[in-house]
Amino acid sequence: MPRWESDAQGRLERAALELFETQGFERTSVAQIARAAGLAERSFYRYFPDKREVLFTGNELEAHLVAQVEAVGPEVTPFEALLTALGTADEVFRSREFLLRRVRVIAASPALAERDLIKLADIAGALARALERRGVESGEARFVIDVAISISRRATSRWLADPDATFSELIAQAAAELREAVAPRAPVR
Amino acid sequence: MPRWESDAQGRLERAALELFETQGFERTSVAQIARAAGLAERSFYRYFPDKREVLFTGNELEAHLVAQVEAVGPEVTPFEALLTALGTADEVFRSREFLLRRVRVIAASPALAERDLIKLADIAGALARALERRGVESGEARFVIDVAISISRRATSRWLADPDATFSELIAQAAAELREAVAPRAPVR
DNA sequence: TCGATGACAGCAGATGCTGTCATCACATGG
DNA sequence: CCATGTGATGACAGCATCTGCTGTCATCGA
Incomplete structure (x- = not known):
């Protein structure tokens, strides 16, 4: 549970699902997902060990x-x-x-x-x-x-x-x- | 059927299995497999689309x-x-x-x-x-x-x-x- | 002999993923 | 109201996978 920015993980999941739907999984970069959720690329990997895992929490x-x-x-x-x-x-x-x-x-x-x-x-x-x-x-x-x-x-x-x-x-x-x-x-x- | 160096694919498969057994899959790089088989890293990808595929031909x-x-x-x-x-x-x-x-x-x-x-x-x-x-x-x-x-x-x-x-x-x-x-x-x- | 083809190497680049370290937002205690 | 600590975040650097392109050389067919 993040302390001041709420539900970063949920934001990443939703952004990823959206982007995967519109662009496909391969053509979506981790940096793009992170940006869409208002985070840095590095922070994505704090919530998910893996680009794919974002759909499998x-x-x-x-x-x-x-x-x-x-x-x-x-x-x-x-x-x-x-x-x-x-x-x-x-x-x-x-x-x-x-x-x-x-x-x-x-x-x-x-x-x-x-x-x-x-x-x-x-x-x-x-x-x-x-x-x-x-x-x-x-x-x-x-x-x-x-x-x-x-x-x-x-x-x-x-x-x-x-x-x-x-x-x-x-x-x-x-x-x-x-x-x-x-x-x-x-x-x- | 290769023309002057025989069975490059087979050499890659055997080298990969050996290296995976001794070092594990993750700690073996494609470059290492290729070198062990007497090829360049780039050539590995001529035979296999993917590092993993070397065991699944x-x-x-x-x-x-x-x-x-x-x-x-x-x-x-x-x-x-x-x-x-x-x-x-x-x-x-x-x-x-x-x-x-x-x-x-x-x-x-x-x-x-x-x-x-x-x-x-x-x-x-x-x-x-x-x-x-x-x-x-x-x-x-x-x-x-x-x-x-x-x-x-x-x-x-x-x-x-x-x-x-x-x-x-x-x-x-x-x-x-x-x-x-x-x-x-x-x-x- | 010469042009085509196939096998290979080298290089540059995008992306996935990791380690490290500084920084920032907030909570708490004073 | 401020000082300090804690944990989330970001910036940066680095390695590996994988891809596209180009150049080179041996072999093959005519």
Whole structure:
């Protein structure tokens, strides 16, 4: 919390999102972002270790998911624990409009797409540690988490396109779709 | 096929892997790699667009998987098509020892880990296009592919640890594990 | 033999990122 | 109301990645 100039970090984030939208990520220099936020280039790096990180602040999602996983009782399957955790993930989403802007900017830049994947991997790591604390073997934990993340991506993509659906419904729907897809012998007709 | 100095690209790859192993990725400069391979820094960028790419040449895996997916008949489920494609993926793996060195170097550097994830995402994109050509809807294709990749990671991790197992067996085993994990109600006892 | 092509080196420059040090705004205690 | 400390900020310098351009030389084709 800055002492006399308020919310420098927020100003940098907003300026960066704006500039990335209009000029693209690569064609926006750090100096430009800083100037637009009324700061020097050097100060940008006091708030973010990295030009890309300006779009990836906060750990709320990770913290939320880990807390949810740790909250359910020991009789629950790892997979079910993850699904119920994901079911309430929309609590930490910002507005759909904000998410959409962000998704578009990220999709437009390979460098940002990489960072996005790394962030997901970080969350997966945190969840893996949480599951291991429940006694799940490491490799199995990773596996179940990867699958849960796949479900989450499916649900999120639908959620961005469909303003009316509940996120937890979409999670359940994706899980059902998965069970169908992996069923040993899908009777074609 | 170079005309008077042979295999400059291969020399750069080997020098880079060596240097990354001994010094780490960040502490190795492009100039150093080039010198070790007997070239100028500028020439490195003729062969690789990017310092990281030196460990990620070739599309054999992607080409193999796409070809396999396109080879199976239309009656086969997308999920099954992906599994059979993955079952023969070890044909394009190099030696286990080489893979292990590579995996270790990549795991030791966040920057390389990012690039690894992007490469996987590229493969996922290519597979999605292949499935769409079979008439699978885009979102569903992505979803099934994400799940198949999760299976593949599980199998690969086991394969690196267990020299005796067949890759296709490990794929089948992971698929079975998945079916069990997502089963509606796992009777605990 | 001569012109085209491909492989390479060297140089200059933009940008990302880091270290260092001075400076400034404010809070506090006197 | 002022002195002093603390932490945020800025100015400056420096290194590395990556790019564009130019020049040089070996080889190839006619």
